[in-house]
Amino acid sequence: MKKYSAFSLFKNALSYxxxxxxxxxxxxxxxxxxxIVVGGGGHGLATAxxxxxxxxxxxxxxxEKGYLGGGNTARNTTIIxxxxxxxxxxxxxxxxxxxxxGLSQELNYNVMFSQRGVLNLGHNLQDMRDIERRVNANxxxxxxxxxxxxxxxxxxxxxxxxxxxxxxxxxxxxxxxxGGTARHDAVAWGYARGADALxxxxxxxxxxxxxxxxxxxxxxxxxxxxxxxxxxxACVTAGNSSVVAAMAGVxxxxxxxxxxxxxSEPVKPCLDTVVMSNAVHGYxxxxxxxxxxxxxxxxxxxxxxxxxxxxxxxHTIQAICELFPAFSRVRMNxxxxxIVDTCPDACPIISKxxxxxxxxxxxxxxxGFKATPGSGYVFADTVANDHPHPLAxxxxxxxxxxxxxxxxxxxxxxxx
Amino acid sequence: MLLIHCPHCQEYRDEEEFSYxxxxxxxxPLEPEALxxxxxxxxxxxxxxxxxxxxxxxxxxxxxxxxFNATRNTVTYEIxxxxxxxxxxxxxxxxx
Numbered sequence: 127m128k129k130y131s132a133f134s135l136f137k138n139a140l141s142y143x144x145x146x147x148x149x150x151x152x153x154x155x156x157x158x159x160x161x162i163v164v165g166g167g168g169h170g171l172a173t174a175x176x177x178x179x180x181x182x183x184x185x186x187x188x189x190e191k192g193y194l195g196g197g198n199t200a201r202n203t204t205i206i207x208x209x210x211x212x213x214x215x216x217x218x219x220x221x222x223x224x225x226x227x228g229l230s231q232e233l234n235y236n237v238m239f240s241q242r243g244v245l246n247l248g249h250n251l252q253d254m255r256d257i258e259r260r261v262n263a264n265x266x267x268x269x270x271x272x273x274x275x276x277x278x279x280x281x282x283x284x285x286x287x288x289x290x291x292x293x294x295x296x297x298x299x300x301x302x303x304x305g306g307t308a309r310h311d312a313v314a315w316g317y318a319r320g321a322d323a324l325x326x327x328x329x330x331x332x333x334x335x336x337x338x339x340x341x342x343x344x345x346x347x348x349x350x351x352x353x354x355x356x357x358x359x360a361c362v363t364a365g366n367s368s369v370v371a372a373m374a375g376v377x378x379x380x381x382x383x384x385x386x387x388x389x390s391e392p393v394k395p396c397l398d399t400v401v402m403s404n405a406v407h408g409y410x411x412x413x414x415x416x417x418x419x420x421x422x423x424x425x426x427x428x429x430x431x432x433x434x435x436x437x438x439x440x441h442t443i444q445a446i447c448e449l450f451p452a453f454s455r456v457r458m459n460x461x462x463x464x465i466v467d468t469c470p471d472a473c474p475i476i477s478k479x480x481x482x483x484x485x486x487x488x489x490x491x492x493x494g495f496k497a498t499p500g501s502g503y504v505f506a507d508t509v510a511n512d513h514p515h516p517l518a519x520x521x522x523x524x525x526x527x528x529x530x531x532x533x534x535x536x537x538x539x540x541x542x
Numbered sequence: 543m544l545l546i547h548c549p550h551c552q553e554y555r556d557e558e559e560f561s562y563x564x565x566x567x568x569x570x571p572l573e574p575e576a577l578x579x580x581x582x583x584x585x586x587x588x589x590x591x592x593x594x595x596x597x598x599x600x601x602x603x604x605x606x607x608x609x610f611n612a613t614r615n616t617v618t619y620e621i622x623x624x625x626x627x628x629x630x631x632x633x634x635x636x637x638x
Contacts, residue, residue: 366593368590368591368592368593369593377588378588379583379587380591381564381591426561426562427544427562427598427614428565428591428592428596428616429616429619430593430617431616431617431618431619435543435544436543437543437557437558470586470587526583526588527579527582527583527584528579529579529583
């Protein structure tokens with residue numbers, strides 16, 4: 127892999143940028159791999175990257191039915207934060223945040239990580255009690271955060287309406303300065319480039335149609351391009367996790383739902399932070415291109431159609447216009463949906479399964495993007511050692527039988 | 543936006559009048575205390591999450607306030623039938 131630098135930019139300018147090395151190869155699949163990662167989104171590519179980088183397992187294939195980073199990685203609202211309530215979740219998300227902080231250097235690829243801070247608004251007394259509790263819990267876990275007043279919120283985001291006369295007045299917020307946003311595509315491409323350079327085969331346009339087992343252990347996957355053998359199969363297929371699990375006779379406690387987002391026309395810089403509100407349900411930030419990126423709630427019904435109902439978007443826009451009256455005149459450009467695999471406790475499943483050599487990393491629901499590096503890191507460790515990483519142990523699938531759930535509905539940010 | 547036919551009201555009404563009740567035809571175990579943790583966890587949390595034909599409960603929240611079931615395709619979102627609670631669907635994955 128040729129390193130990206132100011133010098134390489136200069137050198138390639140001399141040949142009119144026509145001789146850049148391809149970012150990754152398009153290999154023909156081998157007959158057999160040590161590990162097959164099913165799903166070439168951010169989490170899957172990160173898993174492959176850390177398997178190769180940290181654990182020295184390079185005989186890996188990532189099998190993707192569409193193109194790399196074309197699912198929820200391309201559809202989310204790119205918010206990054208780690209202000210979760212419970213120890214298990216906050217430590218996992220904070221590992222991720224720490225990895226984000228060095229990710230552009232680690233991958234030699236600009237993921238445009240911008241620590242512009244995240245505000246989570248409170249609109250009533252109970253919201254504020256919950257926020258204080260969550261901020262205190264975060265600080266005990268070494269995660270930055272403070273409770274801020276409406277006046278301070280107005281300083282951070284001057285366009286916001288803090289009038290006491292609004293339908294849902296803003297009483298305060300939690301503020302995590304280390305939170306922010308990143309370029310979603312760049313994360314997938316950066317991990318893909320890094321994994322490819324370490325020898326990982328990235329196989330696109332190939333759908334896994336079955337998981338072949340022998341004596342209770344995985345021996346490989348059936349694909350639209352034939353059988354590929356593997357000692358271990360790691361599934362990171364988000365909304366389609368139940369479908370892939372069913373191929374191996376495994377049941378998961380997830381339900382797939384549409385989650386929608388939309389962007390406005392590009393406007394001049396007007397919002398240099400991320401504002402989220404659970405109560406009125408909307409979250410908003412401004413991309414580097416200038417679009418306002420707005421996330422809606424999850425649709426109430428199960429669906430695999432990558433689209434949701436219009437009224438969900440309408441409610442979100444009502445909330446955004448209430449918070450930012452100036453945005454009522456901004457025209458919306460595009461709207462889309464992705465399929466999120468929601469867990470009953472709004473926490474992921476990073477786990478071995480009853481089938482030997484079959485691993486699942488799923489159930490991230492509405493908030494998986496922020497966890498991309500940490501998720502890949504702990505999942506790679508779990509797959510490589512056939513034993514849960516200490517930070518992944520609590521996210522074992524067994525918790526739905528033992529009852530040791532980690533209820534993060536409050537901090538998940540999106541109502542389920 | 544779904545247009546849902548309520549079998550009680552005998553009318554097509556807007557999705558916003560309804561609330562989703564999750565997978566249908568899950569029977570509550572008669573003796574919960576006799577179940578193992580696996581069986582109880584399975585009853586509480588594990589769902590088919592079908593891609594395709596799905597039988598699900600809906601609640602006509604701002605209408606008749608009664609539950610009913612629907613058979614819906616979770617890929618196209620087409621509602622194939624709605625039927626009253628306690629009755630069985632005529633359309634299933636097997637006969638589609």
